Amino acid sequence: xxxxxxxxxxxxxxxxxxxxxxxxxxxxxxxxxxxxxxxxxxxxxxxxxxxxxxxxxxxxxxxxxxxxxxxxxxxxxxxxxxxxxxxxxxxxxxxxxxxxxxxxxxx
Amino acid sequence: xxxxxxxxxxxxxxxxxxxxxxxxxxxxxxxxxxxxxxxxxxxxxxxxxxxxxxxxxxxxxxxxxxxxxxxxxxxxxxxxxxxxxxxxxxxxxxxxxxxxxxxxxxxxxxxxxxx
Numbered sequence: 001x002x003x004x005x006x007x008x009x010x011x012x013x014x015x016x017x018x019x020x021x022x023x024x025x026x027x028x029x030x031x032x033x034x035x036x037x038x039x040x041x042x043x044x045x046x047x048x049x050x051x052x053x054x055x056x057x058x059x060x061x062x063x064x065x066x067x068x069x070x071x072x073x074x075x076x077x078x079x080x081x082x083x084x085x086x087x088x089x090x091x092x093x094x095x096x097x098x099x100x101x102x103x104x105x106x107x
Numbered sequence: 108x109x110x111x112x113x114x115x116x117x118x119x120x121x122x123x124x125x126x127x128x129x130x131x132x133x134x135x136x137x138x139x140x141x142x143x144x145x146x147x148x149x150x151x152x153x154x155x156x157x158x159x160x161x162x163x164x165x166x167x168x169x170x171x172x173x174x175x176x177x178x179x180x181x182x183x184x185x186x187x188x189x190x191x192x193x194x195x196x197x198x199x200x201x202x203x204x205x206x207x208x209x210x211x212x213x214x215x216x217x218x219x220x221x222x
Contacts, residue, residue, distance in 0.1 A: 043212040094166040096154040
């Protein structure tokens with residue numbers, strides 16, 4: 001199975017900050033990487049697929065990059081509604097696997 | 108509006124069974140791979156199973172193989188998860204999601220396995 005490792009597991013940031021979350025796959029997954037946002041008590045929301053393609057309606061301050069085994073999610077100019085937990089997921093090979101999550105908290 | 112609505116969760120004893128349902132609206136479920144994902148209390152997301160559009164291919168996480176069965180009824184625009192031989196560690200919020208490249212999530216249905 002492909003292991004997905006996210007870092008950091010949590011971070012504190014301020015409104016307006018630039019935030020980058022890293023996701024590393026235990027083997028190459030081409031560009032088959034998605035990112036999800038989850039707020040407490042809510043269902044996840046899909047943000048990005050194919051490493052860098054934004055889902056419909058996702059603000060342009062979110063961006064994804066990477067290939068092979070190393071990927072990033074960047075939020076430029078963090079907004080109050082962005083405080084949440086973020087998960088990466090590979091869908092290149094079954095079983096599909098998620099990263100452990102990164103909690104973005106208010107500093 | 109595109110929507111997924113899960114139902115069928117509840118409290119069940121270890122060894123028991125439950126059948127989860129997911130009703131799709133606003134789109135033709137038959138044109139998509141479909142996914143079940145679960146989240147144990149206070150934990151992260153865990154992929155559970157996927158099924159191809161025509162039901163010809165199914166994939167499961169190892170921990171549920173032989174106990175859970177994913178199925179679909181495209182005529183009813185519905186997805187199912189039959190869960191047998193339930194264990195305490197299956198306790199989780201179960202989400203239905205559209206596509207294996209998930210774009211739409213349901214709100215989830217809670218399954219509690221406890222004696």
